[in-house]
Amino acid sequence: MEETVTLYRPTGPKELELVKQSDYTKWPPRLPEQPIFYPVTNEQYAQEIATKWNIRDSGVGYVTRFEVKKVLMDKYEVHQVGASYHTEWWIPAEDLEELNSNIVGKIEVIGEYR
Secondary structure, three states, X not given: OOOEEEEEEEEOHHHHHHHHHOOOOOOOOOOOOOOEEOOEOOHHHHHHHHHHXXXXXXXXXXXXXXXXXXXXXXXXXXXXXXXXXXXXXXXXXXXXXXXXXXXXXXXXXXXXXX
16 A cells, blocks of 8 residues: 555635535645645644634634645655744645645545634
């Protein structure tokens, strides 16, 4: 069995609806003003973003978890952008289709915050 990496993604209701339409198998294309897809490395950071940003912007924030083949994720560096646990991958929007094709299993909603 191929090794995977666990990624987390805080998201709002609009993006989650698009994920749901894919049967929880892929992330929607980025908008022109979103050149980078930012999954994070841990649930704590994802929850912090969901509660501080998504709730403010849309009244609800979700935390998702998904597995991606390690061979793909090894192409990307993890960036620390604040506290020691504020770590994330910076995946160019043009690589999102490849990321989607390397998701193993389903994208799971593991938290909902209002």
